[in-house]
Amino acid sequence: MKLASAGLLAVAAALIASCATPQRDYQPDALAMMKRDFHARGSAGMDRLNQDSVQAACNKYKDEPPQGVADKLQKEQLAAIKWPADGKLLGDWKAGEKIAQNGRGMAWNDKGGDGGSCYNCHQVGPRESSFGTVGPSLYQFAKKRGYGADIQRYAYGKIYNAKAYNLCSQMPRMGHVGALTEQQMKDLTALLMDPASPVNQ
Amino acid sequence: MKRALVLGTLAVACAAAAQTPDPTAAEFDKFREIMEQDNPAELFEVKGEDLWKTPRGPKNASLEKCDLGLGPGVVKGAYAQLPRYFADIDRVMDAEARIVHCMITLQGFTQAELAKAPFSSLVRTPEPVSIVTYVAAQSRGMKFASPQNHVKERAAYETGKAIFFYRAGAFDFSCASCHGVDDKRIRTQPLPNFTKPEQAIRAVQGWPGYRMTGGVMHSLQWRLNDCYRQQRFPEPGYASETLSALLTYVTVNANGHVYRGPGIKR
Numbered sequence: 001m002k003l004a005s006a007g008l009l010a011v012a013a014a015l016i017a018s019c020a021t022p023q024r025d026y027q028p029d030a031l032a033m034m035k036r037d038f039h040a041r042g043s044a045g046m047d048r049l050n051q052d053s054v055q056a057a058c059n060k061y062k063d064e065p066p067q068g069v070a071d072k073l074q075k076e077q078l079a080a081i082k083w084p085a086d087g088k089l090l091g092d093w094k095a096g097e098k099i100a101q102n103g104r105g106m107a108w109n110d111k112g113g114d115g116g117s118c119y120n121c122h123q124v125g126p127r128e129s130s131f132g133t134v135g136p137s138l139y140q141f142a143k144k145r146g147y148g149a150d151i152q153r154y155a156y157g158k159i160y161n162a163k164a165y166n167l168c169s170q171m172p173r174m175g176h177v178g179a180l181t182e183q184q185m186k187d188l189t190a191l192l193m194d195p196a197s198p199v200n201q
Numbered sequence: 202m203k204r205a206l207v208l209g210t211l212a213v214a215c216a217a218a219a220q221t222p223d224p225t226a227a228e229f230d231k232f233r234e235i236m237e238q239d240n241p242a243e244l245f246e247v248k249g250e251d252l253w254k255t256p257r258g259p260k261n262a263s264l265e266k267c268d269l270g271l272g273p274g275v276v277k278g279a280y281a282q283l284p285r286y287f288a289d290i291d292r293v294m295d296a297e298a299r300i301v302h303c304m305i306t307l308q309g310f311t312q313a314e315l316a317k318a319p320f321s322s323l324v325r326t327p328e329p330v331s332i333v334t335y336v337a338a339q340s341r342g343m344k345f346a347s348p349q350n351h352v353k354e355r356a357a358y359e360t361g362k363a364i365f366f367y368r369a370g371a372f373d374f375s376c377a378s379c380h381g382v383d384d385k386r387i388r389t390q391p392l393p394n395f396t397k398p399e400q401a402i403r404a405v406q407g408w409p410g411y412r413m414t415g416g417v418m419h420s421l422q423w424r425l426n427d428c429y430r431q432q433r434f435p436e437p438g439y440a441s442e443t444l445s446a447l448l449t450y451v452t453v454n455a456n457g458h459v460y461r462g463p464g465i466k467r
Binding site for chain 1: 356359360362363364366367368369370371372373374378379384385386387388389390392430431433434435436437438441442443444446
């Protein structure tokens with residue numbers, strides 16, 4: 001009897017909960033449909049449809065995760081960054097500019113990583129007028145923030161894994177997913193941080 | 202007082218900046234208007250009409266008994282009311298998926314052969330691309346009215362919406378990464394926000410379209426395929442339910458807006 005009424009209560013609670021949220025979650029339907037309809041092509045395997053912990057949280061909370069969830073996952077992402085063994089974060093800004101311009105990498109016909117796709121979303125150097133606006137302008141990045149070791153580390157870390165700083169950032173995790181090599185990320189960091197880089201003129 | 206004046210000036214300046222149309226986009230709009238008066242898409246429209254009416258395929262049948270949603274053979278106005286639910290196959294279909302379905306059931310072609318190389322190149326325009334251009338042209342000047350009456354039409358909208366917002370892949374992108382906010386660009390390409398009705402029309406307007414890059418005719422199936430390539434996802438199946446669901450989401454969002462017919466794209 002007690003069990004039965006407890007069961008009844010649970011059903012009632014579930015009913016009330018379902019009233020409070022009239023829209024059911026269609027993400028499982030969407031994912032099942034995509035898994036049935038997509039196929040691997042080139043470098044893009046079917047595993048790319050699976051969510052990792054960051055993607056799952058951002059999908060679940062529509063890019064606005066609770067502070068506790070964001071803190072925990074950001075900490076994990078930050079801890080997974082592989083910092084250069086030689087301790088040097090600045091490469092060659094001229095090589096960095098070429099990487100920033102290059103929008104290839106990680107798509108079907110690409111072998112793996114290639115470019116940084118930076119200009120797709122950011123203003124970077126002053127000479128390129130064809131830049132996107134999805135991300136903030138990076139023009140005068142270090143001139144505005146300073147050239148110190150902490151800012152260098154932030155720039156390198158942000159390129160390596162933007163989600164370590166802002167969990168549901170729209171920016172890809174270039175180092176985390178292997179889209180850029182350590183040297184390429186050093187070159188991009190130099191593009192942002194070198195006092196001689198056109199970015200800081 | 203002075204501060205108020207400065208703030209006021211700033212506000213005006215900001216408003217002006219927000220309203221200034223992208224000069225590249227404005228130039229292209231002008232160019233497109235001129236080009237549309239003599240659109241090469243019309244050649245594909247004529248070719249598509251011929252393909253629709255000529256007996257073809259293993260069953261040597263025309264497509265004139267194909268039901269695009271308004272009854273067998275009714276082409277006028279059908280495109281503007283797709284995607285929609287079809288009881289004969291118990292799923293929601295977009296225009297090209299339905300045409301492919303008719304080519305299979307009426308003419309005897311197979312899904313495998315139609316899906317083998319479904320997109321245009323300089324040397325070849327697949328038949329469904331020409332046919333969908335013909336069908337689309339018969340809705341020129343009509344308002345989009347993709348129905349939401351059947352339970353599966355409503356489910357397709359909600360599933361399409363969930364697909365639209367689903368972040369995954371090597372770059373953590375979803376459709377919404379580029380098309381979920383206002384006034385953003387990739388390089389110089391403006392990005393419409395498809396979650397808003399007044400901008401969602403830009404997802405479907407001008408398609409099928411004659412694309413000046415490459416000089417080929419493309420349909421929405423190609424457009425979505427190329428989005429997923431750039432999204433760094435695996436490849437979506439041609440004429441698949443996933444793409445019909447996505448097209449349901451954006452078309453229903455665009456309902457009520459007038460379709461200008463097959464267009465020109467850069």
